[in-house]
Amino acid sequence: MANLFRAGELYGGFLYIEGALHHAPVDNVRLPVGGASNEYIVQLIEDFGVDVIASEPMKLASLAEHIVRSRYSAERIELVLFAGDILFNDLRPLLSRAFPKAAVASLGYASVDAGLVGGPVPGEDVRIHEAFPNRTVVEIVDDATGEPITEPGVAGRVLVTNLFRTLMPIIRYPAGDRAEWVDPQCRHFRLMGRSGEGARLGAVSMPTEDIRDVLIAADPDRIITGMQLVTRRWDGRNGLILRLASLDGPPAGLTERLIEAVYEARPLYPAEVEAGAIHHLQVEWVARDGLVTNPRTGKLVQVVDERPLLE
Structure with a gap:
């Protein structure tokens, strides 16, 4: 191995x-x-x-x-x-x-700060994990109220309590991830992505996981091998670029089909474009190494803000 x-x-x-x-x-x-x-x-x-x-x-x-x-x-x-x-x-x-x-x-769900959090649950969905019995407590809480979620299928923030670290107690530690319960007993949870991760342009919210699902559905030939949301500002307005990785390059018509699918799923976006508030959605095709990653961990940076701090 x-x-x-x-x-x-x-x-x-x-x-x-x-x-x-x-x-x-x-x-x-x-x-x-x-x-x-x-x-x-x-x-x-x-x-x-x-x-x-x-x-x-x-x-x-x-x-x-x-x-x-x-x-x-x-x-x-x-x-x-x-x-x-x-x-x-x-x-x-x-x-x-x-x-x-x-x-x-x-291999499992863990972090340097929270330690070991959960082990994988066998099955087709590799995002589903289960807290280690007698070692960790996993809570999923509402984004707005902070109250624990006990209903399957409702996403929220992940909090972790570590029951075996004593020199540095970890109590209701925000892991930085979102998840949802997949069983009524609240034992198995599905990881949904990072907390609060997404792009926002004025009134338009673009959650990364929602946009990813739209793109996958509009790409039946599986041309896309990676996705990143990039916010830029030019000509006095903000714009969003879908930076998409592809191994073989996009076929004719795919770019337009992807933009149309996003507009259909997020009708407020083209409405804001027509109102002159933001730029039209754009697509930037790159090789896999063209996606920005964290230089220390190698993890994909899902949202890149390239807007200048000052104009």
Whole structure:
């Protein structure tokens, strides 16, 4: 198994995964790769007969894109494990092309501050997790009132209480994520994305997960392999750019179809455009490495504000 998680700079992914594998009930040989180049990792897979790879989603996306472009056959990979960020649905087709025989699963839900939070629940939806019994308490609370949510399907902010950290107590710690319960007993929760993440242009709210769902539905051929919302300001007005990653480039007509789908889902946007308040929605196609990531953790920055502080 190749551990591709980053280490250092207060990022705990590599050590968390190394410790988890050390205590795993299944015997395993661990290769401590870290943030190596894609070329090195492909050679490692070949030389050591790697069966399993584990990394954060954006590194997996970069590796998968390299494998597809180089026409390397990664059919020996049986399992792709991820953690550190949500694996969004727009990435699944790319992973399937690079690792055609691999299952994809979550390693778990944790953070440096809150510690271990939840383990993955087996099933098709890799976003569903369950708090560790007798070790963590997970609450989902209303954004406005802060009251606990107990109804399945209602999204809210995630609060975590850690029951085994005593030197630095973690009590109702805001994890920075949104989630919803998926069962009446409030045991299993589905991660929905980062709290408050989305772009806003005047009266128009553009939540990242809602826009992602619209784009995926309007892209049946799965051309999009990543998404980022970029806010810019020019000619005295704000505008929104959909920065979309693509492996092969968009076919004719796709850009217009995506904009039309977003307008249909968010009719206030074109109404504000007609009123002269904001610019028309634009699409910017880039390679996967053209998406902005956090330089320390490698996580995708879902909303990029490129507006000047002063005009």
